[in-house]
Amino acid sequence: MIKIAITKGRIEKQVCKMLEKAGYDLEPVYNKKRELMITTDDGLQFIFGKANDVVTFLEHGIVDIGFVGKDTLDDNDFDDYYELLDLQIGKCFFAVAAYPEYATKNFKNRKRIASKYTNVAKKYFESKKEDVEIIKLEGSVELGPIVNLSDAIVDIVETGSTLKANGLEVIEKISEISTRLIANKVNFKYNKTEIIDLVNRLEQVVEE
Amino acid sequence: MEFYKYLIPEESIDVRIDNVATLRKIEGKLRETFTKNNYNEVLMPSFDYVELYTQIGCDIPSSNMFRFVDSKGKNVALRYDFTIPLARLYATKYHDTTSRFCYFGKVYRKEKVHKGRSSELFQAGVELINEPGVRGEQEILAMLQETVSNIPLNDILIEFGSAAFLDRLFEITDDDARLQEILKYRSVSQLKEFIKEHDFDEKFSRLLLKLPSAIGGTKMLDEICELVDDKILLDTLIDLKCLIINLEGTYNYQFDLGMVPEIDYYTGLMIKGYTKNAAKPIITGGRYDKLLPKFDADVSAVGFCCHLNYVLEALAMEENND
DSSP: OEEEEEETTHHHHHHHHHHHHTTOOOHHHHTOOSOSEEEOTTSEEEEEEOHHHHHHHHHTTSSSEEEEEHHHHHHSSOOOEEEEEEOOOSOEEEEEEEOGGGGTOOOSSOEEEEESOHHHHHHHHHHTTOOEEEEEOSSOTTHHHHTTSOSEEEEEESSSHHHHHTTOEEEEEEEEEOEEEEEEHHHHHHSHHHHHHHHHHHHHHHHO | OOGGGTOOOTTSOOOOSTTHHHHHHHHHHHHHHHHHTTOEEOOOOSEEEHHHHHTTTSOOOGGGSOEEEOTTSOEEEEOOOSHHHHHHHHHHHSTTSOEEEEEEEEEEOOOOTTSSOOSEEEEEEEEEESOOHHHHHHHHHHHHHHHHHTSOOSOOEEEEEEHHHHHHHHHHHTOSHHHHHHHHHTOHHHHHHHHHHSOOOHHHHHHHHHGGGOEESHHHHHHHHHTOOOHHHHHHHHHHHHHHHTOOSOOOEEEETTOOOSSTTOOSEEEEEEOTTOSSOSEEEEEOTTTGGGGTOOOOEEEEEEEHHHHHHHHHHHHHHO
């Protein structure tokens, strides 16, 4: 049996569809009501959780594999996993965004950067040899520049329409994001055949 | 509020009475095994200079250490590791002799809170210094075997890798950082991209593609050998095979040719031990000929370490499941 944790919401929907295409029976998952743990006849056991919790479950070996966005992996301090497959779904990117004048403005003080992804923001500005102040916001990060709490934001950009609607624009792309299949290193060793089979089947769906 | 009367710091481990007896029993058996084979127990200091860990090139971030400033204004850390201080001990006191050390004790590593991780880790291990080549490895493997038989877990799986194999692979591909990163995460998608970007011949590409799942017995190893044209690369695999298949006794083991050294001082054989109920390896080790030269002692070393708190956790899980 493979134990799987999936990030709730959009990733869950897309991954389930891919698993179905790969030949797994997902009916029990589609028909779930409020259960948090589902076991299918194919020998898959699913739990569903928030992205960072998927990583936590995997770290503790509660699940063998997890489906999670690269954004979560980049911002999480846990690093000891295998990243077996890029599912090429949920594609978007990390970017610095601000009002257009940000690019040419001469800052006298430290720039203030609002982000939900504080580690990503920190690493990015470090790589630029820039010292900035990072302010954590949990959502609607675009508010940062709008209410003048920050000079710019570091956030996920998919279509850019929220930015545009608020007069903000992408200043620089930081890195690409998509959904990844990750595995706990020890559990991988004990369930190698089943996990590799699942990876191969999913890989074919990705390539189609 | 007198919080200190009922709270302990987040960094502390829970005080347990029920598993101390188990811990001491395993520790006792290991001590008997180690000392019987002439491994001298050393009682390592609890404090060391932060620089010992940061400057020796092992990439240990000082933010992970419990640090304070000593009376001379120097930065001191709580013991973070045993192998590095032992290398210093050898280099300063036992230079040029073949030395066998064993150790038991805690290391202290700062972890983020609320992640369910422990900052106090109980380790037991052996180091064989200045016994180069196959002889050193054979001795350590014999010790490993005795150690495993003294750990009362049912399903211990030992895995062997080769840092020499990887080093040669990185030489051939003329790229260590990227391929090493790809293999560390076993990212099949990125590996395919990497191959696409390079002009490798078909056979070598096939070899690379096999590596993320190159885990198995001698049959798997032979299959990989078939794909290797480079003489030096092939020799690293043959060395590994000869070393392991000559092991006496029963041993539940496999090879993992995609195993990437976690610390870059490993040079040859790499060892990992797993059990189903622990989310991390319970044994780690290998040949690390690059460490002692950093202390100006040009000698080889090989050893392994048991992570006894993971062993205890796994034992508790096994009991619960029964």
